Amino acid sequence: MRRDARRNRERLVTEAFSAFVESGLDASSAMIAKRAGVGVGTLYRHFPTREALVDAAYRHELARLRDLASELLLTHTAVEAIRLWIGHFLDHASKKRGMSEALNAVIASGSDLFTDSRRILTDAVGALMAAGAEDGTLREGIGSDDVLLALSGFAQSTGDYGSREQADRLADLLLVGLSTRGPDQG
Incomplete structure (x- = not known):
């Protein structure tokens, strides 16, 4: 994919996620394309169906959340990283609730979105827990x-x-409960 096409796709999925959170299935393709700074034809070239757009937008958000776990571990201890990540997860869950109608339409079309999302998020939590077990701050097992x-x-x-x-x-x-330190040991 050409660089400009990747950029357009990235903007479309980012804007689509926000639009579906705000408006559910009422978010129009024209509005999403306009917010992304592209034409409706560009949107349909990348995402021929509404379900494909919802699916891609949600998966993009999940990938951002997964990648955030690794990024946080570069600059924080495992305990700090998992606490920060949990805050982002709670934000994500709140946004997901806003787009539940759109996600339900994707699931009804036969997508395996929730199985994939569970795997992606479990992998992110697993990386955080493994880092904490390695540095001795989070319990193993x-x-x-x-x-x-x-x-x-x-x-x-x-x-x-x-x-x-x-x-x-x-x-x-x-x-x-996850920490190797007791509640009175900070």
């Missing part, structure tokens, strides 16, 4: 799928019945 399930539960329940502040407090409690 805790499955990344267990951590992801806990985080998803926090995000879902506090999104429906609580607040982001409550989700952050629950994430802090989870980190106490």
Whole structure:
């Protein structure tokens, strides 16, 4: 793919994700193309169906979240990196809730999006947990799928019945459980 075509595709998936979060399935192709600074024809060349656009936009957001785990580990301790990543995950979960109608349409079309998303996110959590086990700050033997399930539960329940502040407090409690240090040892 040519560099300008890659750039156009990148802008389209970024703007599409934001538009679907804001407007669900009401986000028009024309609006998304305009926000991305391209024509509608360019949008349809890259994404011939609405489902293809939703799928690509969501996968792009997941890839950003996955890549963030590695980036955070370059500049932070494992415990700091996982706490920061959890904050981004909670933001992601909140945005995902906004585009649930669009995601449901993709799933109905036969996409394996949720299986893939679970694998991508589990891999990110796994990298963070492995770094923490290696530096001795996080307990070994805790499955990344267990951590992801806990985080998803926090995000879902506090999104429906609580607040982001409550989700952050629950994430802090989870980190106490994951840490090799006791709660009174910081």
